[in-house]
Structures are given as C-alpha cells and as structure tokens.
Amino acid sequence: MITLSDITKVYKNGPLEVQALMPFNVKIEKGEFVAIMGSSGSGKSTLMNIIGCLDVPTAGRYVLDGEEVHTLDEDQLSRVRNRKIGFVFQSFNLLGRQTVLQNVTLPMMYAGISREKRNERAIELLERVGLEDRVKHRPTELSGGQKQRVAIARALTMNAPILLADEPTGNLDTKSSNDIMRLFKEIHQEGTTIVLVTHEPDIAEHAERILLFGDGALLKDTRKESVRS
Template identity: 60%
Template structure:
C-alpha cells in the first residue's frame, strides 16, 4: 500500500540579491506517494529548479516543512542532508556528470564508496544495475567511449545503485535526440513499475507525458496538479466510448 514519501507544507524559498528579495517559492503544498511517477514543469522563473534543489536536499527552505520518507529534513545541516541524499535519493542530470577517467563500473559504484560498502560488493551491485539498463557488456568502457544515450544509462545505473527511495531526474533527455530520449523515458517507466518513486523535472511536454502525474509551477506557486490525461483515460474502462462521443 502506497504512503507519502514526500510531504511539503507551506514551503517558501527567498533569495537575497543585494537589496532585493527574490521569492522563488511562495507557500508550496505538495504530496507525493511511494511509487508515483511525477513530472515537474514550468517556465523559466517558475521555481521548478528551486523546488528540485529542495526535493533533492541540495538546499534548505526559508520557511515551511519538508518531510522525506517520514523525516523532517527542513532544518537539517549540511552533514545530515548529505547522508539523506546518499541514502534516499538517486540523481540523474542532463549533463550526465560522469568522471571521465573512471570506467563505467567505477562511476556507478562511486556512491557505494561513501556508503562504506566493500569493493567486492560495490562491483557486484554496480554490474547488476548496469545490466538492468542494458550495459552489462560496457563495464570497462570510459565515458568518452560511449554514446550520449549510453552515458545517460550509466548515470541512471549510478542513481539506482544505492536502492534509493526516489529517483530525481533533472532534464534527463535535454542532450539527447528524440529516439534516444524515448528509450531513456522507457527506462524510467520500468524503474517506476519496479517500485521506485520517479520525479522528472522537464520543460518538454512530450517528456512530461510519460509521467502519470504532472505538476506545473508558475511564479513560485503550484499552478496545477493533475493526473496525466492519457494515463487517466487508459485506466477508465469506458474511455474509448467517451472518446467516441467527443469526436
């Protein structure tokens, strides 16, 4: 049975720019359950990047409450936030953020070094997740020997290696062509189907359509929060009949 993995109440974030206060978030309310697949959308200046940083425990709010997997992380210090990030969140970035001199296996295993896992177990777990994203035969390759799509698969494997509660992906297809983007989104769908909570931050409507729920931000507020129309129709046994009536 699903339960809230993210609970946000009246969350605000204000930046001080000289004599000016910039209100990036203005009282956000958001609840995301385990095993949800959510897309965060919004134009430049909407607050989605700020919200992503808060969700990923990369920053703390000015006010309000953020509970992650039942723990209030709103007032945690940098050391506590780093521990939470390593235990609970897997990150996937637009630019992959792979270490160029390390092999695919070493890149994926890196989070396990900080977790204090033995080398033998690190390598075994890294190989397992690389195999799950279709790169079990690329463990000895370095990033410059891989295509963009393969590098993003490595980044996804690295995000999965710690068995996190949440996969947080920031514009994960921004540097990829259309065909490769679809393949990457299919991987996220598989990850969600296997029990993970997936949150994708994107400005691309066709990418957001892969999610089951779309949260739109504007001017620091949640403008809308709704189930994906295609997903909603597919779950309705009468959706074809209703579609026929609308033609």
C-alpha cells in the same frame, strides 16, 4: 513519501530579494511518477533542489519518508541524499577520468560498501541498462544516451526509494529520449517513486501526475487517469 507544507524560497543578493518559490503545498505518495513542468525561471529546478536536499527552503516544512528534512544539518542531509535519493541530471555528471564501472560504484564507496560488493552491484545494474559491454569504457567513449544510462545505473546503486531526474532527456535525441523514458517507466513499475523535471510536454506525458509551475507559483496539479504505454 514527500510532504511539502507552505514551502517558500527567497534568494538574497545584497539588498535585492528574489522569490523563487511562492508558498505552496504538495504531497507525493510512495510509488508515484510525477513530472514538474514550467518554463525557465518558473521555480521547477529550485523545487527539485529542495526535494533532493541540495538546497533548503526559506520557510516551510519538508518531510521525506517520515523525516523532518528542514531540521537536519549538512551531514545528516548528506546521509539522506546517499540512502534515500537517486539523482539523474541533464549533464550526466559523470567523472571523465573514471571508467563506467567506477562511476557507478561511487555512491556505494561513499557508503562504505566493500569493493567486491559494489563492483558486483554495479555490473548487475549495467546489465540492467544494457551496458555490460561498456564497463571499462570512459564517458568520452559513450553516446549521450549511453551516458544517461550509466547515470541511471549509478542512481539505482543504493536502492533509494526516490529517483529525481532533472531534464534527463534534455541533451538526447528522440530515440535516446524514448529509450530513457521506457527505462524510467520500468523502474517506476518496480515501486520506485520518480520525480522528473522537464520542459517537454511529450516527456511529461509519461508521468501519472503533472505539477505545473510559473513565476515560482504552483499553477496546476493534474492527475491523469491513464498514461502513455
């Protein structure tokens, strides 16, 4: 599903260069649940942005679901993001003036899906995450856990084969974090490939595989025989 070969990332600021990612190779198979761990500045967020087609590597080859991502222009990358990747962010990234329903339908609107079909799909997903009674609410009327469930529903609208989550429990209390991780595990069991960035070991333990980064280098790639139920 995801193949990263000799990937590097260098940021330039005038004469200064910062190597955010050292050369590394990683392959993530379809249906895997992978956690990317590391402290601040380890390169994990840069890697997430590359996998999510929000940034491009300085060098190396990135193949996503058989497509050579590193050769695509911005319009092509936008189509890949819309159809193949669902995003969940720490800060939720919900539109404050829009209702819960409107927030969830946004990816489908960009894809040209009719209002009737996108509303039907959004309500179905909001029922799935337990928020069918919050359809007309706005984000300011929701708890942090509820906002993240809205974001997950939005990420699932296009049936994307990959779900990317960047510190999805970072702004949540313990109970809400556990609820969100149970939801991720349900989604994973249905066949979705999940790549999750976290600095929290107990959150990473829910994954099948952990990639540990430090100072831009891949330090360890651990596959687990069993994970927490």
